[in-house]
Amino acid sequence: MSENKQGFTVHSGTACPLDQANVDTDQIIPKQFLTSVSRAGFGKHLFHDWRYLDLEEKEPNPEFVLNKPEYQGASVLLTRENFGCGSSREHAPWALADFGFMTVIATSFADIFYGNCINNQLLPVALPSSDMDKLFAAVKQDPSTTIVVDLPNQQVRAGEQVFTFDIAEHHKTNLIKGLDAIGQTLELTPQIEAFEAKQPAWA
Amino acid sequence: MAKTLYEKVWQAHIVDQIGDDSLIYIDRHLIHEVTSPQAFAGLEEKGRKVRRPDRTFATMDHSISTRSLALDACGPQNALQLKTLADNCEKNGIQLYPVGHQKQGIVHVMGPELGLVQPGMTIVCGDSHTATHGAFGALAFGIGTSQVEHVLATQTLKQSRAKSMLINVNGELPVGITAKDIILAIIGEIGHAGATGHVIEYAGDAIRSLSMEERMTICNMSIEAGAKAGMIAPDDTTFSYLEGREFAPKGDDWDDAVAYWKTLYSDSDATFDTVVELDAQDIAPQVTWGTNPGQVIGVNAPVPGPQDFSDPIEIESAKKALAYMGLKAGERLSDVPVSHVFIGSCTNSRIEDLRAAAVIAAKGKVASNVTAMVVPGSAAVKRQAEAEGLDEIFISAGFEWRLPGCSMCLGMNDDILTAGDRCASTSNRNFEGRQGRGARTHLVSPAMAAAAAIKGHFADVREL
Incomplete structure (x- = not known):
């Protein structure tokens, strides 16, 4: 089995609290940055409309949480329901990862975005809203709170608080081992060929 | 055992079972300039080939001008993206309908027009509005660029089975009310994330009476309720839309295909995880x-x-x-x-x-x-x-x-x-x-x- 990127096991870091539901991928990375033909360099445009007061990205919006001094260097993004809804653009997880986020903890995720995160070694963690309330409270009270995201044990820890999360077994394995999904499927080429051989001519 | 339309199409495409997941065969892969360049670059880096260029179709739609046919009409960055698509299609033997071509169009408009979209197919595209094609009784959903690369290389995707949701729009549609009003009313009812994790099947008299164009409008916005896909069981409206289109089956193949397509409906005793009922008369x-x-x-x-x-x-x-x-x-x-x-x-x-x-x-x-x-x-x-x-x-x-x-x-x-x-x-x-x-x-x-x-x-x- 071919190895791809470095695996994800345990990550510790500070968090940025984006206390908002239904953050869509148009907000995460607006359309004008989608004309690139590479995967790199999207981090500087992350949350462009909220993060900058001007189109040239010279004037940061001091009100936006990502710009607040106390959350600089955060590698964990806290957010709410239905994060990543809308467009399928994988540029959204590319931008989050390029900016420096290793994991996004939210009440829930949109389906396509969730899959895109998994495929980019950006760990999406879904926690019940009561747990999210506690995490938000901890980080807002003390922005230097270290959040530990432990994938093998499926835990999020913040000080004394421990939360457990669910993740599909194959997603977990792929993230931990950093496996190349295409390489894995190519090993099933005989099965794919057998399937193709059974199809009617018109299908 | 009673099956839903979604289960029938799903089961017909299982290549292999991997734990709780299935490796699903993809019949059609539609691509465009915005979400494909990094996928082709990924293939090239690893020295991989496009497995089935004959099942892959490309168009230019997102970053093109609507005033000029020139590829650079919207600047060099857009032009580079469009030229990259043209180069990738050329190198890999993929049919492309570029700007100015008589078959070019928005990917979800041109695909059905050419008869590329047929009942019972699995269809993917790096675009969330791929759900549109479910109007034909196909299982169609949007994917990210890593998955585009996966489909290009293997013609398959690893997928978990979604939950099922039946939305019945009952009664006759009042005068002046369109498919757009129906789908907006549905999303208003169930919410912007109301169908997350589900494949929706739209049914009921008001849906059955719609044309293919109207059904596409309905299925198109399934993603706006968070759904993985939206489907409508094929019927005579579907078959007569398809007959004679360029990529539709012809002759005896057509008869065989229609016979199969007629089996694609949810059995009357099939069960859904969620059922929503709406009365068409209530829609403004x-x-x-x-x-x-x-x-x-x-x-x-x-x-x-x-x-x-x-x-x-x-x-x-x-x-x-x-x-x-x-x-x-x-x-x-x-x-x-x-x-x-x-x-x-x-x-x-x-x-x-x-x-x-x-x-x-x-x-x-x-x-x-x-x-x-x-x-x-x-x-x-x-x-x-x-x-x-x-x-x-x-x-x-x-x-x-x-x-x-x-x-x-x-x-x-x-x-x-x-x-x-x-x-x-x-x-x-x-x-x-x-x-x-x-x-x-x-x-x-x-x-x-x-x-x-x-x-x-x-x-x-x-x-x-």
Whole structure:
């Protein structure tokens, strides 16, 4: 089995609290940055409309949480329901990862975005809203709170608080081992060929 | 055992079982310039080939100009993306319908037009509105670029089975109510994330009576309720739409295909995880007031305020949406002037959409405070509309008549709005900044958009 990127096991870091539901991928990375033909360099445009007061990205919006001094260097993004809804653009997880986020903890995720995160070694963690309330409270009270995201044990820890999360077994394995999904499927080429051989001519 | 339509199509495509997941065969892969370049680059890096170029079809739609056929009309970055698609298709033997080609169009308009989309197929595209093709009883869903690469290399995807949701729209559709109003009313009912993790099947008399174009409008916006896909069981309407189209089966193959397609329906005793019932009679022309498609009301209803919601998340969302949209609770949309009207997008740019808009456009002139444009969904739609004289109706009423593409739905070209502009739009997303930073989008049907253009504000199309 071919190895791809470095695996994800345990990550510790500070968090940025984006206390908002239904953050869509148009907000995460607006359309004008989608004309690139590479995967790199999207981090500087992350949350462009909220993060900058001007189109040239010279004037940061001091009100936006990502710009607040106390959350600089955060590698964990806290957010709410239905994060990543809308467009399928994988540029959204590319931008989050390029900016420096290793994991996004939210009440829930949109389906396509969730899959895109998994495929980019950006760990999406879904926690019940009561747990999210506690995490938000901890980080807002003390922005230097270290959040530990432990994938093998499926835990999020913040000080004394421990939360457990669910993740599909194959997603977990792929993230931990950093496996190349295409390489894995190519090993099933005989099965794919057998399937193709059974199809009617018109299908 | 009784099966749903989704289960039948799903099971017919299982290549292998991997734990709880299935490796699913993909019959058609549609690609465009925005979400494919990094996938092709990934293949090249690893020295992998496109497994089935014959099952892969490409078009240019997102970053193209609607004023010029020149690839560099919207700047060098857009041109590079378009040329990259052309190069990748050339290198890999993939059929491409580039700008200027008579079969070019928005990927979700041109695919069905060419007969590429057939009942029972699995169809993917690096675009969330791929759900459109479920109108034919296909299982069609949007994917990210890593998955585009996976499908290019293997013609398969590893997938978990989704939950199932049945949405019955019962009764007869009232006069003046369109497919767009039905789907907006559904999203208003179940919410912007109401179908997350589900494949929706749309059924009921009101759905059954719809044309293929209308069914595509319904399925197109499944993603706006969070659904993985939306499907409608194929019937005679589906078969007669498909018969004779370029990529539809021919001769004996056609008969075999139709015999199979007729087995694609949910068994009467099949069970769904969720069932939603709506009465078509209760649906009024819809207009969104907020910044997600679930924030929608009938045109004559007052704009809601935070006090109209009980869920704290919805209260917060309503406050934020009203501030962004520059609206007040209790306001009437008929008192709200619009500055722009956009008729187009993969939701509403097919010939029937343009006919419906033209009927209203013929009744007046675009109001002096409004800039209005019509962007056909494909070169074929444009030709058909021009053969019917629809372009002349639009132009003499004061609408701009453009070249086909995604255009102002997402503004990856120069069709963008500026802060404070207010647009009645037939597209699918009213997210903050979607059509331009600070611009305000209201989603409506083509007839309602045309009505807003000539009135200069939102108006009930039934009273025009």
